[in-house]
Amino acid sequence: MKGLVFTELLSMAEDAIGEDAMDDILDTLDLDSDGAYSAVGNYPCRELMQIVGAVSEHTGLGTDVLQHKFGEWMFARFVEGYPQFFEGKTTALEMLDAIENEVHVEVRKLYPDAELPTFKTEFVTETDLKMSYHSERPLVAFCHGLIEACVAHFAQPGRVSVVTQPGSTTAEFEITLDRAA
Ligand code: HEM
Structure with missing residues (x-):
């Protein structure tokens, strides 16, 4: 999945919960990329799901609501x-x-x-x-x-x-x- 999708997901999440909270969330996840995405890179969709899952736990919003x-x-x-x-x-x-x-x-x-x-x-x-x-x-x-x-x-x-x-x-x-x- 294109890095652009990841950088945008992180922008949206930072907008909603703040950059520090988002950094803390990324630290708790064992991501192969370490949460450093380049818009032109390519990364496994699995990581997107991990991030959405963690933001869901943090915010209490369901994963479907967040995806939407x-x-x-x-x-x-x-x-x-x-x-x-x-x-x-x-x-x-x-x-x-x-x-x-x-x-x-x-x-x-x-x-x-x-x-x-x-x-x-x-x-x-x-x-x-x-x-x-x-x-x-x-x-x-x-x-x-x-x-x-x-x-x-x-x-x-x-x-x-x-x-x-x-x-x-x-x-x-x-x-x-x-x-x-
Ligand atoms: C309403 C219109 C659109 C719909 C419904 C749509 C649908 C989707 C969906 C559902 C995905 C996720 C991949 C998947 O489901 O397997 C996707 C990926 C993508 N779409 Fe579209 N799309 C739309 C418009 C656009 C437009 C206007 C662009 C312009 C650049 C675009 C570029 C992309 C890119 C770059 C990806 C990521 C591919 C990747 O991660 O490798 N899409 N699109």
């Missing part, structure tokens, strides 16, 4: 750092439909070692998109946070539903906008 918040945080970073992927996209559904065949394709060119999920999308109606998510990593709640942040970004009222199993690496999302753009 992290998805929202990461989406804002993507909007800021990669505006080119958002150009020409007028609705959240159009954006989400483009992740697999456009956005993550470009991500793979930029970072050939990126570990990306697979999405299959299907428009049920103009305002209703089904998005099935498959990964090798248990990041369903992170993905949920990204999708909800995407809907909020385009400022269109709508709902995101998810069907998954606890601890699963796959999920069926359905994004329904209240009305057409």
Whole structure:
């Protein structure tokens, strides 16, 4: 998993609980990287899970809640750092439909070692998109946070539903906008 994901997770956690508390947490974890991440490096997803687990214990927030918040945080970073992927996209559904065949394709060119999920999308109606998510990593709640942040970004009222199993690496999302753009 790209170092960028780790550096952003640490920024979010430091923002929430403070740098000292975060340093203490990292010290308690037996991380191969010692908690020193470079945005361009690559690190095992296991370490991300260890950090999320430890922040969960510290804050009392569930790991799914933290992953979800992290998805929202990461989406804002993507909007800021990669505006080119958002150009020409007028609705959240159009954006989400483009992740697999456009956005993550470009991500793979930029970072050939990126570990990306697979999405299959299907428009049920103009305002209703089904998005099935498959990964090798248990990041369903992170993905949920990204999708909800995407809907909020385009400022269109709508709902995101998810069907998954606890601890699963796959999920069926359905994004329904209240009305057409
Ligand atoms: C709402 C839109 C998006 C969704 C739903 C989405 C979904 C995901 C998910 C769920 C992951 C975690 C990996 C996994 O699940 O196996 C991921 C990783 C990633 N995505 Fe996206 N993504 C979105 C937009 C973007 C954008 C705009 C970028 C722009 C650069 C991007 C770049 C990345 C990168 C760099 C990773 C990390 C890969 C790694 O750690 O090796 N994604 N994405």
